[in-house]
Amino acid sequence: MNAFFAQHRNAVKNALRRLFASPLNTLLSLMVIGIALALPSAGWVVLDNLRDVTGSASGVQQISLFMTAEASKKDVGEIESRLREAKVGDWTFVAKDDALKHLQASEGMAEIIASLPKNPLPDAFIVEPSDTRPESLETLAKTISGWPKVAHVQLDSAWVKRFDVFLRIGKLSVALLAGLFAAALVAVTFNTIRLQILAQSAEIEVAKLIGATNAFIRRPFQYFGALQGALGGLFAALLVAVGGQLLAAPVGELVALYGGEFVLHGLSAFNVAVLAASGALLGWLGAQLSVSIHLHRIG
Amino acid sequence: MISASAVTKRYPEGLEALRDVSFEIAAGEMVFITGHSGAGKSTLFRLLAAIERPTSGSIVVNGQNLAALRKGAVPYLRRNFGLIFQDQKLLFDRSVLDNVLLPLAIVGLPAKEAQRRARAALDKVGLLDREKAQPIALSGGEQQRLAIARAVVNRPAILLADEPAANLDSESAADILNIFLAFHQVGVTLLIATHDPLWLARLAPRQLQLERGRLIVGAA
Numbered sequence: 001m002n003a004f005f006a007q008h009r010n011a012v013k014n015a016l017r018r019l020f021a022s023p024l025n026t027l028l029s030l031m032v033i034g035i036a037l038a039l040p041s042a043g044w045v046v047l048d049n050l051r052d053v054t055g056s057a058s059g060v061q062q063i064s065l066f067m068t069a070e071a072s073k074k075d076v077g078e079i080e081s082r083l084r085e086a087k088v089g090d091w092t093f094v095a096k097d098d099a100l101k102h103l104q105a106s107e108g109m110a111e112i113i114a115s116l117p118k119n120p121l122p123d124a125f126i127v128e129p130s131d132t133r134p135e136s137l138e139t140l141a142k143t144i145s146g147w148p149k150v151a152h153v154q155l156d157s158a159w160v161k162r163f164d165v166f167l168r169i170g171k172l173s174v175a176l177l178a179g180l181f182a183a184a185l186v187a188v189t190f191n192t193i194r195l196q197i198l199a200q201s202a203e204i205e206v207a208k209l210i211g212a213t214n215a216f217i218r219r220p221f222q223y224f225g226a227l228q229g230a231l232g233g234l235f236a237a238l239l240v241a242v243g244g245q246l247l248a249a250p251v252g253e254l255v256a257l258y259g260g261e262f263v264l265h266g267l268s269a270f271n272v273a274v275l276a277a278s279g280a281l282l283g284w285l286g287a288q289l290s291v292s293i294h295l296h297r298i299g
Numbered sequence: 300m301i302s303a304s305a306v307t308k309r310y311p312e313g314l315e316a317l318r319d320v321s322f323e324i325a326a327g328e329m330v331f332i333t334g335h336s337g338a339g340k341s342t343l344f345r346l347l348a349a350i351e352r353p354t355s356g357s358i359v360v361n362g363q364n365l366a367a368l369r370k371g372a373v374p375y376l377r378r379n380f381g382l383i384f385q386d387q388k389l390l391f392d393r394s395v396l397d398n399v400l401l402p403l404a405i406v407g408l409p410a411k412e413a414q415r416r417a418r419a420a421l422d423k424v425g426l427l428d429r430e431k432a433q434p435i436a437l438s439g440g441e442q443q444r445l446a447i448a449r450a451v452v453n454r455p456a457i458l459l460a461d462e463p464a465a466n467l468d469s470e471s472a473a474d475i476l477n478i479f480l481a482f483h484q485v486g487v488t489l490l491i492a493t494h495d496p497l498w499l500a501r502l503a504p505r506q507l508q509l510e511r512g513r514l515i516v517g518a519a
Binding site for chain 2: 002003004006007010202203205206207208209210211212213216
């Protein structure tokens with residue numbers, strides 16, 4: 001057991017020695033790996049933030065029901081009864097006078113509203129259905145539109161559905177990008193290790209001749225690949241964090257212009273750990289491939 | 300301890316380096332493998348060290364048939380040998396001490412114990428005061444002594460040496476022989492491939508004499 005730990009300790013020391021032996025090469029490799037991992041990570045962060053935007057946006061999975069202009073209080077009561085009977089979920093009644101007041105409060109609208117001869121807005125209901133499946137929402141909207149004195153029914157989740165499709169496409173694109181860059185990371189590590197193997201071919205040959213197993217020869221390279229990948233992952237997290245910090249203020253301003261409130265969030269500690277672990281795994285894989293091919297070649 | 304039976308080694312290009320070679324070596328023996336250049340000494344060395352496998356026949360070392368040995372078991376077998384190569388195979392980018400530490404790192408000896416053992420091995424061959432030097436700074440005889448220190452640091456029961464005195468002056472060759480004799484006296488089995496007439500004249504040891512791949516003296 002002591003021998004096992006001593007061998008691993010030596011392999012880690014050896015890997016660290018190689019990392020620090022040529023700082024410039026190491027730095028350049030880390031930059032390549034960091035950028036390769038940062039691009040899909042940044043894409044993921046953007047999509048994650050967009051998902052939050054849609055999740056918090058008003059109008060998500062709501063049905064707006066607008067009465068006709070001549071609808072009376074009795075008609076409004078009738079609709080309330082039908083909504084109650086249909087057990088559609090929660091709803092809010094927005095009287096046309098309240099809607100007008102709300103509109104008047106909006107910037108620049110007061111004068112326009114004041115110039116109108118009468119209130120042009122209808123009474124309305126905002127329905128938040130308990131069953132939010134897209135097909136159920138559409139059926140409910142169709143049913144409501146057939147009720148008396150209902151002028152228009154607007155299913156507000158339609159744009160969210162479109163946005164969901166967009167997000168799915170985005171996620172797929174990020175996954176493809178991640179796959180491509182993962183392959184690039186493996187290739188970078190493969191090549192780095194190949195050069196190291198060439199530089200240490202004499203040592204490998206001697207070690208094999210005097211009783212080193214293939215595992216013993218592979219180990220320092222595997223640790224090197226994993227360490228380089230993990231550090232590359234951390235570098236990628238740093239790039240994403242810096243990018244997020246730079247974008248946070250302008251994005252906040254943009255959202256504020258639309259009357260919203262939104263805080264751009266970056267990678268969590270868990271995300272950073274996953275990124276470093278992914279880098280380590282891919283680096284290890286590149287090293288493993290490189291050494292295995294060399295060992296197979298020299299028999 | 301070592302038994303070769305009808306060993307033949309033929310290379311793909313048709314060269315027959317060894318033909319029908321049989322011999323036995325007991326534990327603690329010192330045996331010289333002799334013959335002219337191209338007689339098959341180095342081939343026999345490589346077969347005994349499991350670097351190559353015989354085309355036919357068997358070589359049994361400590362009860363293990365090298366011809367039938369699994370590939371994964373070869374490194375563990377080699378740890379029982381101390382191998383001294385004709386070209387020494389030293390690592391010139393490492394210090395003298397680091398060269399000797401390599402076999403100990405392979406078996407996973409803790410650093411402190413490894414350092415102690417490596418220094419003891421260097422002391423045996425008279426290189427302790429050169430432990431920090433680079434091998435390139437050593438003379439030919441010192442490099443050969445370093446190769447011996449690396450070979451014996453794991454305390455092997457069998458030492459295999461391929462032309463250990465090649466390219467050495469007579470004084471250095473005599474030093475190397477004395478080191479081998481010291482190991483022989485403590486019971487190490489020695490197989491030395493050489494065509495150095497001075498060594499043979501001085502010791503009159505048991506010889507396995509090869510000629511064009513055939514064993515002409517010393518067969519079992």
